[in-house]
Amino acid sequence: MPTGIIESLDHEARGVTRLDGKTVFVEGALPGECVEYASYRRKPSYELARTLRVEESSAQRVIPRCPHFGVCGGCSMQHLDAEAQVAAKQRLLEDNLWHLGRIKADQLYAPIYGQSWGYRYRARLSVRFVLKKGGVLVGFHEKKSSYVADMQQCEVLPPHLSAMLLPLRDLVGRMSIRDRLPQIEVAVGEQITALVLRILEPLTPADEALLRDFADQHAIVFYLQPQGPATAYRYYPLEAPQLSYRLPDFAVEHAFSPTEFTQVNHAINRVLVRRALALLAPQPGERIADMFCGLGNFTLPIARSGARVLGIEGSPELVRRATGNAAANGLADLAEYRVANLFEITSEGLAALGRFDKMLIDPPREGSLDLIKSLDAEGPRRIVYISCSPATLARDAAILVTQKDYCLRGAGVVNMFPHTSHVESIALFERSPAT
Numbered sequence: 001m002p003t004g005i006i007e008s009l010d011h012e013a014r015g016v017t018r019l020d021g022k023t024v025f026v027e028g029a030l031p032g033e034c035v036e037y038a039s040y041r042r043k044p045s046y047e048l049a050r051t052l053r054v055e056e057s058s059a060q061r062v063i064p065r066c067p068h069f070g071v072c073g074g075c076s077m078q079h080l081d082a083e084a085q086v087a088a089k090q091r092l093l094e095d096n097l098w099h100l101g102r103i104k105a106d107q108l109y110a111p112i113y114g115q116s117w118g119y120r121y122r123a124r125l126s127v128r129f130v131l132k133k134g135g136v137l138v139g140f141h142e143k144k145s146s147y148v149a150d151m152q153q154c155e156v157l158p159p160h161l162s163a164m165l166l167p168l169r170d171l172v173g174r175m176s177i178r179d180r181l182p183q184i185e186v187a188v189g190e191q192i193t194a195l196v197l198r199i200l201e202p203l204t205p206a207d208e209a210l211l212r213d214f215a216d217q218h219a220i221v222f223y224l225q226p227q228g229p230a231t232a233y234r235y236y237p238l239e240a241p242q243l244s245y246r247l248p249d250f251a252v253e254h255a256f257s258p259t260e261f262t263q264v265n266h267a268i269n270r271v272l273v274r275r276a277l278a279l280l281a282p283q284p285g286e287r288i289a290d291m292f293c294g295l296g297n298f299t300l301p302i303a304r305s306g307a308r309v310l311g312i313e314g315s316p317e318l319v320r321r322a323t324g325n326a327a328a329n330g331l332a333d334l335a336e337y338r339v340a341n342l343f344e345i346t347s348e349g350l351a352a353l354g355r356f357d358k359m360l361i362d363p364p365r366e367g368s369l370d371l372i373k374s375l376d377a378e379g380p381r382r383i384v385y386i387s388c389s390p391a392t393l394a395r396d397a398a399i400l401v402t403q404k405d406y407c408l409r410g411a412g413v414v415n416m417f418p419h420t421s422h423v424e425s426i427a428l429f430e431r432s433p434a435t
Contacts, residue, residue, distance in 0.1 A: 001052055006033045009088050011390070013076040013421035015051075024049055028070070030058040030080055031088075060084040065117065065155050072149040074140035075156065075419040082116040082418060089413045089423045096390035097411065101398035109412025109426070112271050116418035120156045121188040122264040127172055129179040136173040138165055138184065156419060158188060164218060168195075171214050175207045185225075187258035188266075189243035194258040196223040196232050212236050229259035230317060249274050250301035252329045260321060261294055265416045272386070272414050272426065273301055276360060279410075279428045280384045282307035286357040289380070291342055291371060296322035296335065298360050298386075303334035310353065311337040342371050350374040358382045367392030372399050379404065383429040388416075390423050397427065405432045 004017030006029045015029025017037075028051035029035045036055060041048040054061075064070070064078035077085050090111055097103055128137050128148045139151035154162045172178050177199060185196040203211070203224075211222050221240045225232040234240075244255045245266050250273070256262050263269040276298060282288055284306030290299045293311030295318050302309040303326070313319050319337045326335040340349070343366065350371070359380040361368050365388055383406065387393035393411075400406040411427040 001036050001038055003034060003036045003055060006031050006035060009092070011092060011421060011423070013080075013088075014048075019047070022047055026051055028079065029054070030061055032056075032058045033061070066153070068139075068149055068151050068154075071142055072140050072151060072154075073143040073145070074149075074154070076421050078419045082113075085116075085418065086111045086113045086413065086415050089415065092423055093390045093393075093411060093413050093425050096394040097397060097408075099394075100391055101394035101401075103394075103397055103401050103408055105408045105411040105427070107410035109275075109410050111413045111415060112268060112275065112426075113415035113418070114265075114267050114271065116415075117155050118158045118162075119265045119267065119418060120154075121158065121186075121266050122262060123157060123161075123186040125168075125184045125186060127181050127184055129173070136169045136178055138168045138172065157186075160218075161186060161188070161193065164220075167214070167218065171210060174210055176204045177201045177207065185258060187243055187256075187262075189241075189256075190246055190253075191241040192243060193220045194223055194243055195220055196225050196258045198225045200226075202226075208236075223258055225259065232257065232259045245269075247273055247301060250277070250304045252300040252304060252325075252331075254295055254297065254300070254325050255328065256295055256321065260318060263297070263416065268414060268416050269297070272416075272424075273298060275426060276384050276386065277301050277305070279426070280358055280360055280382065282309075282358065287355065289353070289356040289359040291359060291361045291368065292363045293322060293337065294318055294362070296325050296337070298362065299335050299337070300326060300329055300331055302360070303331040304329075307334070307357075309335050310356075311335065312340050312342060312353070313337065314339065314341050314343070342368065345370050345374050347374040347376055351376070351378075356380045358384075360384045360386070362386040363392075365389040365392065367396050369396060369399075372396045372404070375400075375404050377405075379431075381431045385427045385429065386414075387425045387427065388422070390425060393425060393427060397429070400429050406430060407432050 006015035008016045014025040017024045023046045026037045026049045034056040035051045036053040037049040039047040039049040060081040069078045126148045137148040139149045142149045180200040183198040187194045222235045223232045224235045246253045282302045282305040286307040288309045290311040293299050293313045299311040322337045326332045406429040409428040414424040416424040
């Protein structure tokens, strides 16, 4: 079997080495290590491989905390020291900005990171009845597989949810629809934990009694989802508090449904919002756009500063939620929301929204190509861009710098998902002095 010296990590946290002019991506290998590996896929210009033996180990290699690491596909970096994970993600961001966008930030911001265990307040758990495994499995998919991992615990879930995995297996196994319940979505709020059961058949009275007993015993709230996410409704107990998360720095609280998008890591989200607002520096009297605003995660803190803010979002349901949250926080006079498809916006459509002094952009992985292209010479003088894909950030940043007369003042990573290869980042763009 071949051996190789690992040069770096790629965007999926695989080690990168070279063999006869080919790039080899080696799962389970870390930079600086000499590993023996076996290739399982060969292409003309690259190979995919798995580590067989580490001949020279990195000083940053650690023993994975979770016994399911390597089988469960939920994490890919538990074998790397937590601080080294952050540094690797920062390097990946810099590499993407330079190699894909041919730009460098004037300043590299200190990375945002925090607790690396028990952080995941949102999760989508798969459920499968597997007779030869002894019954029902509840957990994440196995690595690169449609099978559900046989999990007894999960170190990235909050402890009370990790401890609930085995009881959930027992619960579903006792239900009449055990093979018609493919998913449990988890959402943890300030006061309650919600579990959304995706049910493909109605519950029997016996099923209902099981759910009520489980909810009472584990202090959770059950929702049922018979079809798409919009059909989810609270089942039991009805009198429990609503789901919400708070941003204490800005004295706002966001109510949300368990199937609506919110950040998985509440603690890191608080720091991210704080930094975004510091970079944006909203002032009373300014008019600011919050693009891809969701339920108002950044919109309401901007409004709390005294600036007038317009949140744009493609989902009517999220706009209704955001509007209600603005009213509940006493910010309806400063925060306005509209429904628009920002993936198809034109310069005319953007101009119709009026002029903005500043803009915050927080798109999904696809980035905000059409929005960036639609900016003109009258565009906002400052843009804060929150990204969950270094590649699309680099693409959009290159257009802002080379075509739209912005400077990339700074960029840094946000470790929203410790132990995974997911890279969140934040960047600040300002109009060049000459413009």
